[in-house]
Amino acid sequence: xxxxxxxxxxxxxxxxxxxxxxxxxxxxxxxxxxxxxxxxxxxxxxxxxxxxxxxxxxxxxxxxxxxxxxxxxxxxxxxxxxxxxxxxxxxxxxxxxxxxxxxxxxxxxxxxxxxxxxxxxxxxxxxxxxxxxxxxxxxxxxxxxxxxxxxxxxxxxxxxxxxxxxxxxxxxxxxxxxxxxxxxxxxxxxxxxxxxxxxxxxxxxxxxxxxxxxxxxxxxxxxxxxxxxxxxxxxxxxxxxxxxxxxxxxxxxxxxxxxxxxxxxxxxxxxxxxxxxxxxxxxxxxxxxxxxxxxxxxxxxxxxxxxxxxxxxxxxxxxxxxxxxxxxxxxxxxxxxxxxxxxxxxxxxxxxxxxxxxxxxxxxxxxxxxxxxxxxxxxxxxxxxxxxxxxxxxxxxxxxxxxxxxxxxxxxxxxxxxxxxxxxxxxxxxxxxxxxxxxxxxxxxxxxxxxxxxxxxxxxxxxxxxxxxxxxxxxxxxxxxxxxxxxxxxxxxxxxxxxxxxxxxxxxxxxxxxxxxxxxxxxxxxxxxxxxxxxxxxxxxxxxxxxxxxxxxxxxxxxxxxxxxxxxxxxxxxxxxxxxxxxxxxxxxxxxxxxxxxxxxxxxxxxxxxxxxxxxxxxxxxxxxxxxxxxxxxxxxxxxxxxxxxxxxxxxxxxxxxxxxxxxxxxxxxxxxxxxxxxxxxxxxxxxxxxxxxxxxxxxxxxxxxxxxxxxxxxxxxxxxxxxxxxxxxxxxxxxxxxxxxxxxxxxxxxxxxxxxxxxxxxxxxxxxxxxxxxxxxxxxxxxxxxxxxxxxxxxxxxxxxxxxxxxxxxxxxxxxxxxxxxxxxxxxxxxxxxxxxxxxxxxxxxxxxxxxxxxxxxxxxxxxxxxxxxxxxxxxxxxxxxxxxxxxxxxxxxxxxxxxxxxxxxxxxxxxxxxxxxxxxxxxxxxxxxxxxxxxxxxxxxxxxxxxxxxxxxxxxxxxxxxxxxxxxx
Numbered sequence: 001x002x003x004x005x006x007x008x009x010x011x012x013x014x015x016x017x018x019x020x021x022x023x024x025x026x027x028x029x030x031x032x033x034x035x036x037x038x039x040x041x042x043x044x045x046x047x048x049x050x051x052x053x054x055x056x057x058x059x060x061x062x063x064x065x066x067x068x069x070x071x072x073x074x075x076x077x078x079x080x081x082x083x084x085x086x087x088x089x090x091x092x093x094x095x096x097x098x099x100x101x102x103x104x105x106x107x108x109x110x111x112x113x114x115x116x117x118x119x120x121x122x123x124x125x126x127x128x129x130x131x132x133x134x135x136x137x138x139x140x141x142x143x144x145x146x147x148x149x150x151x152x153x154x155x156x157x158x159x160x161x162x163x164x165x166x167x168x169x170x171x172x173x174x175x176x177x178x179x180x181x182x183x184x185x186x187x188x189x190x191x192x193x194x195x196x197x198x199x200x201x202x203x204x205x206x207x208x209x210x211x212x213x214x215x216x217x218x219x220x221x222x223x224x225x226x227x228x229x230x231x232x233x234x235x236x237x238x239x240x241x242x243x244x245x246x247x248x249x250x251x252x253x254x255x256x257x258x259x260x261x262x263x264x265x266x267x268x269x270x271x272x273x274x275x276x277x278x279x280x281x282x283x284x285x286x287x288x289x290x291x292x293x294x295x296x297x298x299x300x301x302x303x304x305x306x307x308x309x310x311x312x313x314x315x316x317x318x319x320x321x322x323x324x325x326x327x328x329x330x331x332x333x334x335x336x337x338x339x340x341x342x343x344x345x346x347x348x349x350x351x352x353x354x355x356x357x358x359x360x361x362x363x364x365x366x367x368x369x370x371x372x373x374x375x376x377x378x379x380x381x382x383x384x385x386x387x388x389x390x391x392x393x394x395x396x397x398x399x400x401x402x403x404x405x406x407x408x409x410x411x412x413x414x415x416x417x418x419x420x421x422x423x424x425x426x427x428x429x430x431x432x433x434x435x436x437x438x439x440x441x442x443x444x445x446x447x448x449x450x451x452x453x454x455x456x457x458x459x460x461x462x463x464x465x466x467x468x469x470x471x472x473x474x475x476x477x478x479x480x481x482x483x484x485x486x487x488x489x490x491x492x493x494x495x496x497x498x499x500x501x502x503x504x505x506x507x508x509x510x511x512x513x514x515x516x517x518x519x520x521x522x523x524x525x526x527x528x529x530x531x532x533x534x535x536x537x538x539x540x541x542x543x544x545x546x547x548x549x550x551x552x553x554x555x556x557x558x559x560x561x562x563x564x565x566x567x568x569x570x571x572x573x574x575x576x577x578x579x580x581x582x583x584x585x586x587x588x589x590x591x592x593x594x595x596x597x598x599x600x601x602x603x604x605x606x607x608x609x610x611x612x613x614x615x616x617x618x619x620x621x622x623x624x625x626x627x628x629x630x631x632x633x634x635x636x637x638x639x640x641x642x643x644x645x646x647x648x649x650x651x652x653x654x655x656x657x658x659x660x661x662x663x664x665x666x667x668x669x670x671x672x673x674x675x676x677x678x679x680x681x682x683x684x685x686x687x688x689x690x691x692x693x694x695x696x697x698x699x700x701x702x703x704x705x706x707x708x709x710x711x712x713x714x715x716x717x718x719x720x721x722x723x724x725x726x727x728x729x730x731x732x733x734x735x736x737x738x739x740x741x742x743x744x745x746x747x748x749x750x751x752x753x754x755x756x757x758x759x760x761x762x763x764x765x766x767x768x769x770x771x772x773x774x775x776x777x778x779x780x781x782x783x784x785x786x787x788x789x790x791x792x793x794x795x796x797x798x799x800x801x802x803x804x805x806x807x808x809x810x811x812x813x814x815x816x817x818x819x820x821x822x823x824x825x826x827x828x829x830x831x832x833x834x835x836x837x838x839x840x841x842x843x844x845x846x847x848x849x850x851x852x853x854x855x856x857x858x859x860x861x862x863x864x865x866x867x868x869x870x871x872x873x874x875x876x877x878x879x880x881x882x883x884x885x886x887x888x889x890x891x892x893x894x895x896x897x898x899x900x901x902x903x904x905x906x907x908x909x910x911x912x913x914x915x916x917x918x919x920x921x922x923x924x925x926x927x928x929x930x931x932x933x934x935x936x937x938x939x940x941x942x943x944x945x946x947x948x949x950x951x952x953x954x955x956x957x958x959x960x961x962x963x964x965x966x967x968x969x970x971x
Contacts, residue, residue, distance in 0.1 A: 004800040013879045017118070024120050025120045031070065035074045035558075038585075039588065045100070048112070050746070056586075060769075061875040062875070077117070077121070078124050090514040109121075114765060115768065138488075144498050169189055195495055205252075214244055217234045249477040258283075260600055283471075289395070291395070293366055293379070300316060308442065309399070312399040316393065317384075317396050328364055330364065367379060416438075434446075479549050484547030484549070486543065490531070496544070500535050511523055511527050531543060554595055583620060624779065631750050634739050634740075637680055686739060693736070695739050774845040775788075802866060815862055824858070825868050828848060828869075828872060923947070924947065930964055952971075
């Protein structure tokens, strides 16, 4: 048989694609465009494991398919190259993060190219490249120089706002701005000093500086986003994180909350993903209300979605970080309150929101005055109220809210019913049914009537109004670390000013260490002459020392791919007018509320200024599932008491004189653990390469390379292994040591990572690509099992043999295909087309396997059939397809060919194979043309030898023929 030399073939065609720039994408208005995008990776030192390419393979299949369907395809790749891992490595080793990043990117690119992706490498991006982050900085400046006009419902230039202030002040301005923004007339504005004006404008800018509560990680020396904090610790490194008030850059994403919400109705994303974004945005319709504090001039502003329950308000709760806590807390309660605040500030918001069963709080000693009834209400602090949501204060209605109810029960606070016929014996009743009951103006009203009446009361008294609120908070846009984009802002008289766009990029400077300075400044504080001299001035002013967060460079990168080498604009009008938006975006669900929200925000901002053509960047988005690893674990025995007794205990009385050395680690085979108490074991991961049917103990100990483990004992059900020798307890000679397995996330720490390089070396890239699709539906999680890959490899070899004779010669016939051969190929053409369009790529692989088996059985070597087969195979297994396409006599790459047309006529069945039943039991099968006369079918059936045998020659009582289905003879 002809040899399928995958290694030689794959190297040949990967070099061909590179040399000929086969996948380079240029604007071509003669063709329809298709833009396939992968969430670009952060290049870690570990390189790729087999789980990483799953989404890339899927997008590559679609991209290759679209090319041969006549589309002009943009399928780029780049690297999200700034980030904390490289910086942490730099801190530990002193090696510049750029060196680490370059090494990691080189490794990633090598692995990606070996898998045979149709990436346009000419458009490669690296977010740490100054030519790229110049434009990230430029977009930052556009945001800094903008405000959001609620009347026009879009972002506008800050200059237009200044013009309005100069002419009429800000009383009539409807803008998204800080709530403490003062009102002023045009005369007052024009009388303000320059610095006063700049300070006021920060209240309006879409990028601004303010005092903000952040997740501060002292060990990492930086602020972390909410999704970088897990249960009060940093996701990377596991260091403690505390809540801290800091002066930080923020972006006013809240201005776009409604647009972000409405835009979800326009795009083809999964409903669970959309729902995650809706929940994160968290739109609430309700009312705001000012509540007076007894003995203080201050009032507490609260937001509630249930103003109808205001008479059920029995106490107030503030977030521990609320600005009034220190002011209103009495001397008697100060120590208690301070202690509570100290503990609460170190909890992440996620923990505080999710831990609904934990009840804690502290009484401030202060009292509020009920705005409707005039009653005195205790004011408490509790960590279930968040400073960043609403106003950081709530009216507690234990009759209508479960957390308020639990809090009231715990601290013995009053609970009142709100609606008639409510039972509060087992918890809150948040009903809206029936009539409101109280001693005030809402008594006897329905829900709608109570809401309208309560809001009218608030407006008449001047203490509140109807309000739409959003859970989403402005995004903190600064990190106190080195390896990130410099912020293009300098400071003059303590106020921020934008760097001139002509002077971008602000290059990341060299520093001696990657740690904060002795004064506590970020690492950039170590740079010498990190300053900026504005055009027309001679004085150099200090630049911002924080850098941008990791999501900065990934919030617009798809536009740069359209026009990667443009040094005049972030993307040309020609390029984005053609490519417009992303047709298919594939990436992990972990980015649902971070990257995707920020990307949509930046896109909508750019759209407001006419800088991009589409207000939603990603038409269709698919979250690929995770390929999980099959971890191997080993049981380690804990203390059983006396070291001399452990073996006697294990073997149930069979004596042995063996004594354990001190110290000694004891590991027990999975097959022997039933002989021990279950609570005596701990499980430890072992590298999967040391386990086949059993653990290779020698390799395991060599890998540990630890003197402490040199005398380890490995116990099986029939003996034990130590120092290369096996001692048996009885006559049986079973000495294999069994591990236990568990399906988990692939991770270097779990030693269950499978390197795609190893798979490619053994089976080839085409086999890897097809096998990853074959594992299951793209969106589902599925475990990796190397044992199943051999079937895919055999399929490719069988495909290869269709084109070659037994003498290893290429052998294809120009004869006309038979009807059966045409049926096979056209059935699979239709199936593959439907599957790729629907991203059902696992069933595509199965369909091609079936087709190749059928063609092999038919001994088909017809050119007309095999050319079509190669074309539909090419998106999945491009290397073997290119080679066979060339052997078929074609010039150039198969990617420039056309997808075969499907002909329905070949699938129309001309005949049907009937099951023939005699007295209800199937005794034979007979095929007849579908247009054959029923009487003729009956005559042939009764004359058949097999039917004669089972009817014993007796005349039938009845013959039932259902055309195209069954034949039943009754005798």
